[in-house]
Amino acid sequence: MVRHGESTANALNRYTGWSDVDLTKMGEQQAHQAAKQLSGMEIEHVHTSVLKRAIMTAYLIQDDLNINYVPITKTWRLNERHYGALRGQNKDKTRKEYGVEQVRLWRRSYYTMPPKLSKPDANIGPYKYLDPKVMPLSESLFQAYNRIIPYYVDSIAPRLLDGKNQLIVAHGSTIRALIKYLERISDKDIDGVEVANGKPLIYELDSKLEIIESNRK
Numbered sequence: 001m002v003r004h005g006e007s008t009a010n011a012l013n014r015y016t017g018w019s020d021v022d023l024t025k026m027g028e029q030q031a032h033q034a035a036k037q038l039s040g041m042e043i044e045h046v047h048t049s050v051l052k053r054a055i056m057t058a059y060l061i062q063d064d065l066n067i068n069y070v071p072i073t074k075t076w077r078l079n080e081r082h083y084g085a086l087r088g089q090n091k092d093k094t095r096k097e098y099g100v101e102q103v104r105l106w107r108r109s110y111y112t113m114p115p116k117l118s119k120p121d122a123n124i125g126p127y128k129y130l131d132p133k134v135m136p137l138s139e140s141l142f143q144a145y146n147r148i149i150p151y152y153v154d155s156i157a158p159r160l161l162d163g164k165n166q167l168i169v170a171h172g173s174t175i176r177a178l179i180k181y182l183e184r185i186s187d188k189d190i191d192g193v194e195v196a197n198g199k200p201l202i203y204e205l206d207s208k209l210e211i212i213e214s215n216r217k
């Protein structure tokens with residue numbers, strides 16, 4: 001699992017969520033670094049979100065590994081957690097306005113929802129055929145988990161059971177949800193888990209999809 005490289009919003013310290021922002025030059029370099037760490041692994045399927053910071057990271061990694069031919073699935077289910085009305089705001093500014101503890105809860109608690117949008121985003125582009133009823137106004141990690149894990153169960157686990165290594169290029173909270181599921185981390189303890197840009201988390205699983213080894217500290 002790889003979190004996308006640094007985005008323009010990360011560089012400006014802004015809440016991002018479903019905003020579709022580009023990678024910075026540093027973000028592209030982080031993707032190349034990630035590819036170096038993955039070299040030698042036989043990857044048979046790539047999964048990413050419908051957000052271009054993850055898609056571009058995936059493409060750069062595929063290109064460096066010379067596995068451009070490997071099928072890639074882009075799904076809204078792997079999108080970052082939706083940051084609601086915080087989207088686009090500067091994180092330090094919100095700390096000053098709402099306090100450090102409130103911001104910590106919005107960013108890292110499992111059940112806290114960020115303030116909602118007044119109406120959902122338009123059903124256009126990658127969301128054109130997505131049931132409007134599931135377009136979020138904002139999401140807690142719990143809500144994001146409930147859309148992410150069915151994708152893991154339906155589309156990633158069957159290929160793992162078939163012995164296939166797969167690359168998931170996604171987002172901080174998407175990957176936190178997957179870590180929570182794979183490592184059975186409690187609702188409380190997940191608030192201490194951080195995921196760095198462009199640093200592959202490699203899990204080796206047994207035939208029951210339990211972890212044999214991982215490089216996550």
Ligand SMILES: O=C(O)[C@@H](CO)OP(=O)(O)O
Pocket residue numbers: 010014015016017080083107172173
């Ligand atoms: O803004 C976001 O969408 C995420 C990831 O960059 O930020 P945070 O780490 O604050 O959840």
